[in-house]
Amino acid sequence: MHKLNEMKLSFDSRSVNEGFARVAVAAFAAQLDMTVDELGDIKTIVSEAVTNCIVHAYRDTIGTITVTCAVFAEGVVRVTVRDRGCGIADVKKAREPLYTGLGGDRSGLGFSVMESFSDRLTVRSRVGVGTTVTMEKIVRGKAR
Amino acid sequence: MPVTVHRKGETVAVCLKGDIDHHTVPALREAIDDAVSATPGAKTLVLDFSDVTFMDSSGVGLVMGRCRLCRPRGIALRVVNLSPRDARIMAMSGVRSIAELGERSQT
Ligand SMILES: Nc1ncnc2c1ncn2[C@@H]1O[C@H](COP(=O)(O)OP(=O)(O)O)[C@@H](O)[C@H]1O
Ligand SMILES: [Mg+2]
Numbered sequence: 179m180h181k182l183n184e185m186k187l188s189f190d191s192r193s194v195n196e197g198f199a200r201v202a203v204a205a206f207a208a209q210l211d212m213t214v215d216e217l218g219d220i221k222t223i224v225s226e227a228v229t230n231c232i233v234h235a236y237r238d239t240i241g242t243i244t245v246t247c248a249v250f251a252e253g254v255v256r257v258t259v260r261d262r263g264c265g266i267a268d269v270k271k272a273r274e275p276l277y278t279g280l281g282g283d284r285s286g287l288g289f290s291v292m293e294s295f296s297d298r299l300t301v302r303s304r305v306g307v308g309t310t311v312t313m314e315k316i317v318r319g320k321a322r
Numbered sequence: 323m324p325v326t327v328h329r330k331g332e333t334v335a336v337c338l339k340g341d342i343d344h345h346t347v348p349a350l351r352e353a354i355d356d357a358v359s360a361t362p363g364a365k366t367l368v369l370d371f372s373d374v375t376f377m378d379s380s381g382v383g384l385v386m387g388r389c390r391l392c393r394p395r396g397i398a399l400r401v402v403n404l405s406p407r408d409a410r411i412m413a414m415s416g417v418r419s420i421a422e423l424g425e426r427s428q429t
Pocket of ligand 2: 289
């Protein structure tokens with residue numbers, strides 16, 4: 179694939195940054211021709227992944243979240259969301275629909291939503307080291 | 323995040339405004355639960371998503387949590403005017419089996 183442009187953001191794992199992150203990534207990704215719906219899908223997946231860093235990875239602390247976004251000439255947006263938090267012991271189980279490691283009002287749907295709204299989702303994680311979620315979305319745009 | 327509350331007979335309707343995510347959910351939850359508590363004898367809670375500009379799975383958790391609150395009190399829950407994307411996310415949870423969901427009419 180031919181990379182046209184790439185950006186990187188680092189910010190504190192504070193919940194107020196959930197909105198910042200999805201809007202910032204959407205603003206960057208929008209340089210590719212895409213529909214409002216496709217942009218909405220990207221906002222949703224970023225929101226899910228960043229929220230997981232805040233809620234799970236850095237549960238009792240404030241850490242750094244790093245988000246990258248790359249756009250490709252083939253009409254692909256690739257987003258990575260990385261934390262240096264607690265890590266996930268069993269990624270397969272974590273990705274199961276409705277699975278949540280926390281009770282309360284968490285739905286356990288974050289990974290299902292990320293899968294459903296992207297074309298490819300990979301999760302690399304090590305306990306005590308951190309987690310990187312990579313998502314690719316193919317955008318067809320208004321013209322295509 | 324601001325909400326507006328309307329009461330009519332035994333129905334309390336809460337209109338949610340803005341983005342629903344993990345950051346905004348606590349204030350929303352409190353506003354909804356306050357509206358329910360302040361309506362003794364309520365039989366139906368309507369959550370109106372007309373003015374919701376964004377929602378992720380935190381919104382599903384919010385709705386499921388309100389289901390758990392309403393059930394033992396004998397209050398029916400209706401979620402109305404979901405955007406197509408929000409309806410798709412809600413549907414993934416199976417919340418449809420415990421609350422009535424309605425989508426926005428296309429304009
Ligand atoms: N970045 C992360 N660091 C540590 N654990 C995570 C991370 N992301 C997800 N998890 C684990 O995977 C589970 C499922 O995540 P998700 O599908 O988003 O559901 P929810 O966030 O509602 O629990 C979480 O409950 C948590 O245990
Ligand atoms: Mg989640």
